[in-house]
Amino acid sequence: MTKEELFHRLSTVLQDTFEIDPELIRPEARLREDLDIDSIDAVDLIVQFRPYVGKRLQPDVFKSVRTLQDVVDALHGLMQESVEA
Amino acid sequence: MRERLNHLWRIVATGLAFTAFGLGGVLFALTVFPILTLSIRDTVRRRRIARRIVQTSFAAFVQLMFRLGLLNYTISGHEKLARPGLLVLANHPTLIDVVFLISLLPNADCVVKSSLARNPFTRGPVRAAGYICNDTSEGMIEDCIVSLKSGSSLVIFPEGTRTALDGSMKLQRGAANIAIRGRIPVTPVLIRCAPRSLAKGTPWWKVPARPMSFTIEVLDDMPVDPFISAGSDALAARKLTRFLHDLFLSPSSSHANSAT
Numbered sequence: 637m638t639k640e641e642l643f644h645r646l647s648t649v650l651q652d653t654f655e656i657d658p659e660l661i662r663p664e665a666r667l668r669e670d671l672d673i674d675s676i677d678a679v680d681l682i683v684q685f686r687p688y689v690g691k692r693l694q695p696d697v698f699k700s701v702r703t704l705q706d707v708v709d710a711l712h713g714l715m716q717e718s719v720e721a
Numbered sequence: 722m723r724e725r726l727n728h729l730w731r732i733v734a735t736g737l738a739f740t741a742f743g744l745g746g747v748l749f750a751l752t753v754f755p756i757l758t759l760s761i762r763d764t765v766r767r768r769r770i771a772r773r774i775v776q777t778s779f780a781a782f783v784q785l786m787f788r789l790g791l792l793n794y795t796i797s798g799h800e801k802l803a804r805p806g807l808l809v810l811a812n813h814p815t816l817i818d819v820v821f822l823i824s825l826l827p828n829a830d831c832v833v834k835s836s837l838a839r840n841p842f843t844r845g846p847v848r849a850a851g852y853i854c855n856d857t858s859e860g861m862i863e864d865c866i867v868s869l870k871s872g873s874s875l876v877i878f879p880e881g882t883r884t885a886l887d888g889s890m891k892l893q894r895g896a897a898n899i900a901i902r903g904r905i906p907v908t909p910v911l912i913r914c915a916p917r918s919l920a921k922g923t924p925w926w927k928v929p930a931r932p933m934s935f936t937i938e939v940l941d942d943m944p945v946d947p948f949i950s951a952g953s954d955a956l957a958a959r960k961l962t963r964f965l966h967d968l969f970l971s972p973s974s975s976h977a978n979s980a981t
Binding site: 676 | 862893894895898952953954955956958959
C-alpha cells in the first residue's frame with residue numbers, strides 16, 4: 637500500500653467511524669486539536685488498521701504522532717517492516 | 722457589622738474544616754486503614770468496609786461544614802443512589818462535589834490519579850478501598866466496566882476538572898465510553914452551587930458574600946440504547962457526551978432557587 641492509499645483509507649475510517657467532516661481531513665490536521673480524536677478513539681482507529689499492519693501495531697504508536705501525515709508515516713513504516721521480516 | 726463578622730467567621734471556619742479534613746486523612750491513613758489491611762484478608766469485604774468508612778467520614782465532613790455555617794444543601798432523589806452498580810455522572814462546580822456524592826453512595830469506587838496510590842497520606846484509603854488508578858486509558862475503560870458489573874458504583878465528573886468560572890464546559894468522552902461500551906445506564910446528577918465558591922482558580926479563603934447553597938438533584942437512570950442504535954460505539958459516545966453537556970448546562974428542573 638502506498639502512502640496515498642493509506643491516507644485515503646485513513647480518511648474513510650475517520651469519516652465512517654467518527655463522522656469527521658471531510659473538509660477537515662488534511663495531512664497537516666492534528667488528531668487531538670483539529671479532529672477531536674482522543675486516546676480511546678485512537679484505539680478504535682488502530683483496530684481498523686491491524687488487518688494491514690498486523691499485531692505489532694500497538695496503541696503507543698499514537699503517543700508520538702500529532703498529525704494525520706504522522707499516522708500515515710508510522711503505518712507505512714510498520715508495513716515496510718512486516719514486508720522485510 | 723454582623724455581616725462582616727459572619728464573613729470573617731467563615732474564612733476561619735473554612736480553614737478549620739479543611740484542616741480537619743487533612744488531619745482526618747492522615748490519622749485514618751496511620752490507624753484505621755493499616756488495621757483494616759492487616760485484619761481483613763478477604764479483599765472484597767475489606768474494600769466494602771473501607772468504602773463505608775470513606776462514605777461515613779465524608780458525610781461527617783459535610784455535616785461539619787453545615788454546622789460551621791459554611792453551606793446549606795437540598796438533595797433530591799438521594800434514595801436512587803442506594804442501589805448497587807450505578808454509573809454516576811455529575812457536573813463539577815466545586816471542590817467538594819465528590820465529598821457530597823461519595824457521602825451518599827454505600828459502595829463507591831472512584832478513579833484517582835495513580836500518584837495517590839503512592840502518596841503516603843492517601844495510599845492507605847486508596848489501596849484499601851481498591852480505587853481505580855487512571856494510568857492507561859484503554860485499560861481504564863475496561864477496569865471501570867468490570868467494577869460496575871461487580872456491583873460497585875462509580876462517580877465520574879466528565880468535565881475532568883472543575884467547571885470554569887464563566888460556566889463554559891468541555892466534556893471528556895471517557896465516561897460516555899464506559900456507559901456505551903459496558904451497556905450501562907447513566908445516573909445523572911446535577912449540582913448547583915450559589916454563590917459559586919471553592920471553584921477552580923478561587924482560593925479557599927475567598928469565601929462568598931453569603932454561605933454556599935447547594936442543590937443536588939439525582940435524576941432518573943438514562944438507558945444508553947437510544948444512543949447506540951445507529952453507528953459505531955465511538956459515535957454513540959460522542960452523542961451521549963453532547964447530551965450530558967446540554968443536560969449539565971440546563972437550568973435545574975425544580976427548586977432551582979430554594980434554600981434550606
